[in-house]
Amino acid sequence: MTLLKIDNLQASVGEKPILKGLSLTINPGEIHAIMGPNGAGKSTTGYVLGGRPGYTVTGGSVEFMGQDLMELEPHERAALGLFLGFQYPVEIPGVSFVQFLREAANAQRKGRGEEPYSGGEFLKLAKEKAGLLKMDMDMLKRPVNVGFSGGEKKRAEMVQMGILDPKLAILDETDSGLDIDALRICGEGINSIMRAPDKAVLLITHYQRLLDYVKPDFVHVLAGGRIVKSGGPELALELEEQGYEAVA
Amino acid sequence: MNVELTLPTRKDEDFRYADIEALGTVWPVLREEIVIAAGREESSQVIELGEGAVVRHLDIRLEKGAKFDLRVLTAGPGYGRIAVDVTLAEGADFTLGAAQLATGKEMLELVTKVRHAGENATSSQIVRTVLAGYSTGTYLGCIAVDRGADGTDAEQSVRAMLLDRTATANARPELEIYADDVKAAHGCAVGELDDEGLFYLMSRGLPPAQAKKLMLQAFIAEAFAGAPEEEALDTAALERLAKLVEAGL
Numbered sequence: 001m002t003l004l005k006i007d008n009l010q011a012s013v014g015e016k017p018i019l020k021g022l023s024l025t026i027n028p029g030e031i032h033a034i035m036g037p038n039g040a041g042k043s044t045t046g047y048v049l050g051g052r053p054g055y056t057v058t059g060g061s062v063e064f065m066g067q068d069l070m071e072l073e074p075h076e077r078a079a080l081g082l083f084l085g086f087q088y089p090v091e092i093p094g095v096s097f098v099q100f101l102r103e104a105a106n107a108q109r110k111g112r113g114e115e116p117y118s119g120g121e122f123l124k125l126a127k128e129k130a131g132l133l134k135m136d137m138d139m140l141k142r143p144v145n146v147g148f149s150g151g152e153k154k155r156a157e158m159v160q161m162g163i164l165d166p167k168l169a170i171l172d173e174t175d176s177g178l179d180i181d182a183l184r185i186c187g188e189g190i191n192s193i194m195r196a197p198d199k200a201v202l203l204i205t206h207y208q209r210l211l212d213y214v215k216p217d218f219v220h221v222l223a224g225g226r227i228v229k230s231g232g233p234e235l236a237l238e239l240e241e242q243g244y245e246a247v248a
Numbered sequence: 249m250n251v252e253l254t255l256p257t258r259k260d261e262d263f264r265y266a267d268i269e270a271l272g273t274v275w276p277v278l279r280e281e282i283v284i285a286a287g288r289e290e291s292s293q294v295i296e297l298g299e300g301a302v303v304r305h306l307d308i309r310l311e312k313g314a315k316f317d318l319r320v321l322t323a324g325p326g327y328g329r330i331a332v333d334v335t336l337a338e339g340a341d342f343t344l345g346a347a348q349l350a351t352g353k354e355m356l357e358l359v360t361k362v363r364h365a366g367e368n369a370t371s372s373q374i375v376r377t378v379l380a381g382y383s384t385g386t387y388l389g390c391i392a393v394d395r396g397a398d399g400t401d402a403e404q405s406v407r408a409m410l411l412d413r414t415a416t417a418n419a420r421p422e423l424e425i426y427a428d429d430v431k432a433a434h435g436c437a438v439g440e441l442d443d444e445g446l447f448y449l450m451s452r453g454l455p456p457a458q459a460k461k462l463m464l465q466a467f468i469a470e471a472f473a474g475a476p477e478e479e480a481l482d483t484a485a486l487e488r489l490a491k492l493v494e495a496g497l
Contacts, residue, residue: 050451053443078453090448094466100449103462108453143466144448160452 003028003065003168003200004049010059010225011048017058018044020225026168026200033203033211033236036222037244042204043087045222046172050084051077065167078104079111081167083160085174089153092144097156098126100144101163108164129162133189150177158189169194170202175210187213208240221247251276262331265386265418267355270301270327279307284314286337291317291476297324297484305331310340312366319475320346322356323488331359338366344373345471347481349488350383350415351495357386364392364427368399376468377408379415380492386418391434395426404434409441409467411460411492460493461486 004026011019018041026032036042048055049062051074062069065080072080092100106116117125130137133155145153154174161169171190175183191214194201203214211219211233219235220227223244229235239247255275256263263271284290288311296302302325310316314337322328334342348356362371377385391402408417421434441463449459465486472481 050447052447052451073456074447074450075453075455075459078451084451086448086451090442090444092442092445092448092463092466094469095449095462100454100462101452103458104449104452104454107455107458111453164452 001028001066002026002063004202005063006060007062008060009048009057009062011044011055011057013044013055018225019048021060022222022226023060024220024227026202028167028200029197030218031195031201031203031214031216032218032220033205033216034220034222034227035205035236035239035244040222041225042222043172046084046087046170046204049077049082049170050074075107076111078164078166079108083164083166083169085154085157085161085169085171087173087176089145089148089157091146091148093146095144096142097140097144098123101126101140101160105163126159126163129159129193132162132192133158134185135159151179151182154178154186155182155189158186158193162189162193165193167198168200168202170204172204173206174203175205175207183209184213186210190214208236211236251278262359262388264388265355265357265384266329267301267327270355271303271329274301274303277303277305279305282306282308282316284308284310284316284340286311287313289315291319293319293321293475293477293481294330295321295481295484296328296330297321297488299324299326301325301327303327303329306333308332308334308342310334310336310342310369312337313339315341317343317475318345319472319477319481320344320358321349321472321481321485322358323347323349323485325356326352326354328354328356329359330357333361333363334371335363335365336369336371338368340366340369342369342371344371344375345473345475346373346375347468347471347485348375348377348385349468349485349492350378350385351380351492352383353381354383355386356384357388360387360389362389362391362402363394364397364400364402365394367397369397370401372403373405374471375404375406376471377417378411378464378468378489378492379408379417380411380495382412382414384416384418388418388420388422390422390424391432392424393427393430393432397427398429400427400429401431403432404436405470406434406436407467408438409464410438411441457490457493461489464489464493
């Protein structure tokens with residue numbers, strides 16, 4: 001079964017059309033990368049799929065796990081197995097990561113008719129996923145993203161992804177703001193959490209470097225709100241060498 | 249006990265935002281006198297969760313070196329007014345942490361007068377107000393520093409959160425300073441829940457009401473942090489926050 005099927009998607013931010021007929025199909029087990037110049041609509045794609053208020057779908061359709069994704073609220077999309085990794089994770093003073101993630105995970109489980117995690121079960125799970133991203137558990141007891149460096153925020157996003165265990169992860173510039181070591185740790189984290197026959201990843205990125213660690217099956221070039229070229233992993237290398245203008 | 253017999257009017261600055269009609273149903277109001285003896289350390293709380301009109305007036309005197317920790321939670325009354333007058337002698341320390349939570353057409357107010365009468369006294373006020381529906385929340389807070397009360401350190405942190413555009417927050421922090429060596433910090437802000445934060449929480453699977461409740465819980469947390477009865481205060485506040493959020497959706 002197809003995991004995600006985007007068909008001729010058009011979307012605006014305010015009055016401004018950004019996506020102008022985006023089509024993309026993702027099957028379980030696949031890793032896709034969307035690359036493209038600034039202003040192409042990369043982040044908009046992530047936000048529209050995540051259901052961020054302020055982004056209006058003006059045409060086309062999106063099906064996820066056999067359901068009309070655009071009909072669902074953000075939390076319902078999450079419960080269905082969608083995870084959006086933020087380019088700029090939001091700081092929320094006063095709310096601890098552990099409390100928030102346990103509530104979020106249990107809200108998702110409730111939505112799927114599963115038993116909630118007990119405190120002990122959840123802490124064990126959080127510790128395991130934090131370890132995967134080489135993150136100290138103490139950091140997860142702190143308020144959400146407050147005082148975290150850019151790299152720590154991105155690693156914390158990956159820890160959240162590990163805990164929430166989605167079917168499809170859309171990762172918006174997870175590589176931006178990362179030093180070389182953090183890039184490797186995040187890349188390995190994505191592989192160990194999301195490389196599975198029933199899961200898929202959509203990487204949104206400017207650069208080839210993350211793709212050295214997370215090898216994509218398909219690479220797409222987004223320009224002017226549409227996918228203008230698709231290919232295999234070699235397309236990313238070609239883009240890196242020659243630039244978007246020459247290739248797309 | 250001290251009683252003022254004449255019902256105030258809105259011309260009286262301290263009653264500018266008061267619901268005089270509701271006030272009339274419980275007037276006159278007895279002043280509750282609290283004296284903390286020199287060197288003593290005590291704490292107390294005012295928790296008003298009932299309906300109807302609730303008006304209280306606390307008159308607190310801290311003697312030399314005394315410490316008093318007061319927490320206030322007003323969440324429920326149609327009209328709720330808590331007035332707190334405090335006088336601090338030399339080296340005394342006063343802490344106020346208060347939360348007002350209102351919805352519907354409820355009207356809540358907190359009126360404080362903190363007078364530093366002696367040297368080196370410290371006071372801290374943290375007030376958090378959450379307003380839904382057509383409710384009104386008011387904070388009138390005066391810090392007075394007497395002549396010669398040098399070494400005073402007085403702090404006011406006042407924040408209100410509007411869950412609906414139809415709610416009203418009034419805040420009037422005031423400083424009257426007659427001493428030279430004084431530290432007085434006050435901050436006052438009225439805002440709305442951060443949309444970006446809400447979307448972030450929802451994108452992880454929290455339904456909108458739960459995401460809002462979590463953010464509001466964090467917003468008022470400071471008011472009760474470190475209180476001897478912190479857990480009981482938090483629990484009572486959370487229950488009310490859930491109602492405010494549901495009413496506002």
